[in-house]
Amino acid sequence: MLLENFYKVEKIDNLDSNKYEAYIHLNKGHDIFKGHFPNNPITPGVCMVQIIKDLTSQVKGVNLSLISSNNIKFMAVINPVNNPGLRLSLELKDNEDGTISVKNITYFDETVALKMSAIYKIK
Numbered sequence: 001m002l003l004e005n006f007y008k009v010e011k012i013d014n015l016d017s018n019k020y021e022a023y024i025h026l027n028k029g030h031d032i033f034k035g036h037f038p039n040n041p042i043t044p045g046v047c048m049v050q051i052i053k054d055l056t057s058q059v060k061g062v063n064l065s066l067i068s069s070n071n072i073k074f075m076a077v078i079n080p081v082n083n084p085g086l087r088l089s090l091e092l093k094d095n096e097d098g099t100i101s102v103k104n105i106t107y108f109d110e111t112v113a114l115k116m117s118a119i120y121k122i123k
Helices: 045-060
Strands: 007-016 019-026 064-074 085-094 100-108 111-122
Touching (some): 007 045, 019 045, 045 100, 045 111
Antiparallel strands (some): 007 019, 064 111, 085 100
């Protein structure tokens, strides 16, 4: 995990063969938030992209590398003080070429914070 102590996975539920719901808790005291931004912490988008890759790797049981993302939409600011608990919906698809497609929606409470589609390759 590249984001040492940045977040904790509370649980991952398998809703059906290719749909999962992950619950994580952000560490509001992590050093990343000291620089992004002092007295107004905001979760960096690149960290959210990494979390989605990490969760997908955990679910699939393989190491992954991002190939492409044709859709990343940040819909709301994720403040780790106000909203440390996130729910990530993951829809996975094993592609014929050996890659894995992921559709994600990330929520805090009922607010949609992020929508992302990506393709990963197995390392």
